[in-house]
Amino acid sequence: MSLFIPTWSSDTRLDGKTAIVTGGNTGIGKETVKDLASRGARVILACRDMAKGEQAACDIVREVKGAKVVTRQLDLADTKSICQFAENIYNTEKALHYLINNAGVAVCPSARTVDGIEMQFGVNHLGHFFLTFLLLDLLKHSAPSRVINLSSAAHFFGKIHFDDLKGEKDYHHFRAYAQSKLANVLFTRELAKRTEGITAYSVDPGFVNTDILRHIWRPLLDIVKNFGFLIKTPAEGAYTTIYCTVTPENQLVTGGYYRSAIRVVQYNCCENGCYGVYKNPLLPKTGCELRVKFHT
Numbered sequence: 001m002s003l004f005i006p007t008w009s010s011d012t013r014l015d016g017k018t019a020i021v022t023g024g025n026t027g028i029g030k031e032t033v034k035d036l037a038s039r040g041a042r043v044i045l046a047c048r049d050m051a052k053g054e055q056a057a058c059d060i061v062r063e064v065k066g067a068k069v070v071t072r073q074l075d076l077a078d079t080k081s082i083c084q085f086a087e088n089i090y091n092t093e094k095a096l097h098y099l100i101n102n103a104g105v106a107v108c109p110s111a112r113t114v115d116g117i118e119m120q121f122g123v124n125h126l127g128h129f130f131l132t133f134l135l136l137d138l139l140k141h142s143a144p145s146r147v148i149n150l151s152s153a154a155h156f157f158g159k160i161h162f163d164d165l166k167g168e169k170d171y172h173h174f175r176a177y178a179q180s181k182l183a184n185v186l187f188t189r190e191l192a193k194r195t196e197g198i199t200a201y202s203v204d205p206g207f208v209n210t211d212i213l214r215h216i217w218r219p220l221l222d223i224v225k226n227f228g229f230l231i232k233t234p235a236e237g238a239y240t241t242i243y244c245t246v247t248p249e250n251q252l253v254t255g256g257y258y259r260s261a262i263r264v265v266q267y268n269c270c271e272n273g274c275y276g277v278y279k280n281p282l283l284p285k286t287g288c289e290l291r292v293k294f295h296t
């Protein structure tokens, strides 16, 4: 348990709803699945490693009485796998109310997807972009439906390198991550503009103690682990995703970027950087806001 004290909770039920959570086998994704299942939703864990997925599903069924969870194979680094996953969903599901694009890789050594794209941009953005595109008809058919994209505060430092989208020039692990997370935010905003009946939100879960930290510089990682109480647990990291899933639509801003569950961030963001205005919707009359300019 970290020092972050939850200030929001909801007993909203999701009976009769279907959700997909990519990377639902571990970390923030697994906690998200657990929460949605406890609200009565049928949840599909989209995992690249079926053994890990089945193990996670077993854990959840043991912990959550009556949980309706199934595991399906999805490798976001492989276009063919994404197509097969989507085909499988159309063959087995009548509706899809929540698509939670949670899976991700962070600050990893240089690697490429099966299609030859730089791994972080390929998995974190392009894979999810393609998956969402393929599932759009089902989401429309199930409207009102939601797409939630896991981004990160790192996106504030991101810049989209249109001259090198495949990442063939110089590679920098953090720059690549920041670019992929900025792409998540821009995609969310554009999706919200272009789709009727589907709302879209991007989420920053905060700094969360999960396996994603595995590529962080070792001494820094040791410090982080020693001060674990300063970073969020995976359950706390799932908090903002759950908030964007269950909060009534009229209390959310489609296309918006959310962090720490209660903070709406309204800001201008483009491929070259961001200008942020942080507003706390729980304190609407205080005029309390923080203006931040980010340079890239």
Ligand SMILES: NC(=O)c1ccc[n+]([C@@H]2O[C@H](COP(=O)([O-])OP(=O)(O)OC[C@H]3O[C@@H](n4cnc5c(N)ncnc54)[C@H](OP(=O)(O)O)[C@@H]3O)[C@@H](O)[C@H]2O)c1
Pocket (backbone or CB within 6 Å): 022, 023, 024, 025, 026, 027, 028, 029, 046, 047, 048, 049, 052, 074, 075, 076, 077, 078, 101, 102, 103, 104, 105, 106, 123, 150, 151, 152, 153, 204, 205, 206, 207, 208, 209, 210, 211, 212, 213
């Ligand atoms: N933790 C943080 O501090 C933090 C901060 C900001 C944003 N986020 C974002 O939160 C999201 C969840 O991260 P997490 O911290 O829960 O990380 P995690 O524990 O490492 O989980 C990442 C998940 O993504 C899956 N994944 C990776 N590559 C994949 C691929 N090619 N195809 C399908 N699935 C793949 C992993 O599968 P395997 O188990 O098979 O590897 C795992 O299930 C990510 O989008 C991350 O960028 C995290």
